[in-house]
Amino acid sequence: CVVFNCSDTLDYITMAKFFKGLASSGAWACFDEFNRIDLEVLSVVAQQVLEIQLAVKQKVKSFVFEGSELPLRPTCNVFITMNPGYAGRSELPDNLKALFRTVAMMVPDYALISEIILYSNGYLKARECARKIVATYKLCSEQLSSQDHYDYGMRAVMAVLRAAGNLKRKFPDDDEFVLMLRSIIDVNLCKFLSHDVPLFNGIVSDLFPGVVLPEPDYNHLNAAMTKQCSLMNLQPTPYFLLKTIQLYEMIVVRHGLMTVGQPFSGKSASLRVLAGALTDLSNQGVQGTLFNRIQTRFINPKSVTMGQLYGETDRATQEWKDGVLAVTFRALAADPNEDRKWLVLDGPVDAIWIENMNTVLDDNKKLCLPNSEIIQMSQTMSMIFEVGDLAVASPATVSRCGMVYLEPASLGWRPHFDSWMTVLPKALGPRAINHIKEMFEWLVPACLRFVRHEVKEISPTEDSGLVRNLMNLMISLLDEFGPQEEAPGVIEQRAAQRAAAEAAAANGENGNSNGEAGKEEKEGGEGGGAGGGGG
Numbered sequence: 331c332v333v334f335n336c337s338d339t340l341d342y343i344t345m346a347k348f349f350k351g352l353a354s355s356g357a358w359a360c361f362d363e364f365n366r367i368d369l370e371v372l373s374v375v376a377q378q379v380l381e382i383q384l385a386v387k388q389k390v391k392s393f394v395f396e397g398s399e400l401p402l403r404p405t406c407n408v409f410i411t412m413n414p415g416y417a418g419r420s421e422l423p424d425n426l427k428a429l430f431r432t433v434a435m436m437v438p439d440y441a442l443i444s445e446i447i448l449y450s451n452g453y454l455k456a457r458e459c460a461r462k463i464v465a466t467y468k469l470c471s472e473q474l475s476s477q478d479h480y481d482y483g484m485r486a487v488m489a490v491l492r493a494a495g496n497l498k499r500k501f502p503d504d505d506e507f508v509l510m511l512r513s514i515i516d517v518n519l520c521k522f523l524s525h526d527v528p529l530f531n532g533i534v535s536d537l538f539p540g541v542v543l544p545e546p547d548y549n550h551l552n553a554a555m556t557k558q559c560s561l562m563n564l565q566p567t568p569y570f571l572l573k574t575i576q577l578y579e580m581i582v583v584r585h586g587l588m589t590v591g592q593p594f595s596g597k598s599a600s601l602r603v604l605a606g607a608l609t610d611l612s613n614q615g616v617q618g619t620l621f622n623r624i625q626t627r628f629i630n631p632k633s634v635t636m637g638q639l640y641g642e643t644d645r646a647t648q649e650w651k652d653g654v655l656a657v658t659f660r661a662l663a664a665d666p667n668e669d670r671k672w673l674v675l676d677g678p679v680d681a682i683w684i685e686n687m688n689t690v691l692d693d694n695k696k697l698c699l700p701n702s703e704i705i706q707m708s709q710t711m712s713m714i715f716e717v718g719d720l721a722v723a724s725p726a727t728v729s730r731c732g733m734v735y736l737e738p739a740s741l742g743w744r745p746h747f748d749s750w751m752t753v754l755p756k757a758l759g760p761r762a763i764n765h766i767k768e769m770f771e772w773l774v775p776a777c778l779r780f781v782r783h784e785v786k787e788i789s790p791t792e793d794s795g796l797v798r799n800l801m802n803l804m805i806s807l808l809d810e811f812g813p814q815e816e817a818p819g820v821i822e823q824r825a826a827q828r829a830a831a832e833a834a835a836a837n838g839e840n841g842n843s844n845g846e847a848g849k850e851e852k853e854g855g856e857g858g859g860a861g862g863g864g865g
Contacts, residue, residue: 331358331409335689335698336366338682339636342374343648344702346396349378349408353385353395356403362689363726364410365422376426379408383429413726440464440487451495452502459510462537463490466514469533474526478720478728479590485692485729489517493583496619511538512546517583520576521590521733524740548575550616554607561606563752564599565745574600577734578608581712582619584732586691588679588715591736594746594794597716600736601626601674608670622710623669627658632677640686641699650701659697663708671708676716681724687713691730743774743797750801755808766804773829774800800829 334348345367352359367375378396385393386404393402410430412422441464448456467482474480493513501509514534522530555574559566577600580587589597605624612623631639634654641653652660655675662671689696695707707713720728747770754763778793 331360332704333360333362333689333694333696334702334704335362335686335696336364337640337686337698337700338366338368339640339642339700340367340371341643342371342378344643344700345371345375346378347702349382350395350398350400352406352408353382353393353402354400356405358405358407358409360409360411362411363413363685365412366685369421369423372426373423376423376429379426379429382406382408413724438484440467440484443484444487444491447491448494451491451498453494453498453506455506459494459506462507462510463487463514465537466518466533469537470518470530473529473533475523477523478723479521479588479733479735481725481729481733483729486517489583489732490514493517493579496582505541507538507541508543511541512543515543516576516579517732520573520580521735523735524737550611550618551575551578551607554610555603557610558603558606562599562602563749564603565748567741567745569740570596570600570603570745573734573736574604574607577601578604578620580732580734581714585695585707585711586687586713586715586730587732587734588717588720589734589736590717590720592718592738592792594741594743594792594798595736595738596741597736598676601672601714601716605672620670624672625662625665625669626672626674627662628674628676629654629658630677631655631675631683636683639683641701643701652699656697656699656703656705659707660705662711663705665708665710668710671711672714673711674714674716679715679717679720679723679727681722681727684715684723684727688726688730691727738792738794741794743778743794746794746798747774747801750805754805758808777829 348359351357365372381393381395382402385395385402386406389404390402392399394400408430441460444460444463445456448459453459464487467486470480471482490513493516494510497504497509497513498506511534519527519530552571552575555571556566558564559570564570573596577587577589581604589600591597605626608621609623611618611621629639636642637653639653639655641651641656643650658673662673665671686698689698690707690713697705697707699705715731751763751767754766758766774797778796781787781791781796
């Protein structure tokens, strides 16, 4: 049985090639997301399927199909799956509906499936552990906030079971409740927003009373990540290292995952740091799960058209031309070495281009191209998506991916500022550099408080983004100062002017009126800064 992921780029000629192969070989085909095909094409497909069904019914040895005489093997069959109601879906025409028997799918028994899989992984308390998994997800769906990237379905349960099986093989003699609690936390904690984390911790502590988790041994990985941070001029804050560890744990149990967060949350930096750390550990010969060299490929999916991304057929010559993603995916899948390959798609997710990845992200692990080519994903590959939010992603996509959520507010602006301070021109001298640091510590909190409470923004901004713009403006003005010219008074004046300009720019057309308020805020902040200095 061949599983193929349908898309809106399929035409009746490509579908005819499929049906020719099925009829002559007697194979089965399952067309996933069948109603993503355009309505005009579906009408022709209905006639093609009808021809094959009539030939099978008449028990002929051969028949003419789309201008070709084909041998017919009566075992051929066509199955379709569809999720109605999503974006980019069309309703099946009546003449096509009549050719297929409808089968309604039931919600699976999570507890029974979990129990069987846990028994197969060697758990003796499989029934109790399975009940706790189901209860955890039930309570989370009822008590936690509703977010686009939260999912508590069967695929989320399978990720927990996969992690539990890995832990059981690694620690066969440990308490099974401890292993199960570790699996639930590792898979789920990384996707929750900060205000949902205490609720989740309360849920698991009630379901696992008296179970204390030992600290996981990530000493080698932490040391390697800290080294990478220093090489990349990044700050190894506890929050950043925690999120990078969670990203590592998610890559272990999922081959498709998303890092979700607004700009300046550290998504790209955590990927680069983790890739460098795992490569260093592999070069040093340190043994560990997925401690391999990392190859990364980056693609922005929204910078090109769908045809340029996946590939398209020239309408005049019918010649197939591969897309950027198809070429990269094929090269990584064919690479035989043991290096881990990360294909990173950095750009917004929508319900159109991401749906073509459905068979890649589920257990099939196959990329289906519009020319009917199927590329099998290798065991060393991972699909990673960097997205700002999942507001327009379908539930089918969300359920297929592991999630790591990063918040700019939790990282803050100070790590960006500390990294910027290390690249200031040395010609300024230590006195001026220290004065700049004091200026930022005095001005930035007051200006951010003013922007957030007094200003109505035309376009929403992040604190780290505003501070980054301020730093860029400052560095453009500091090149006038030579080695001997340390002018703290001038620096103070320009820092205040730039900070006020940033606050006014955030307010757009009301910049003049709020500029006066910013001046008052500055004067008040000066007094506060002096008091703070005295303390």
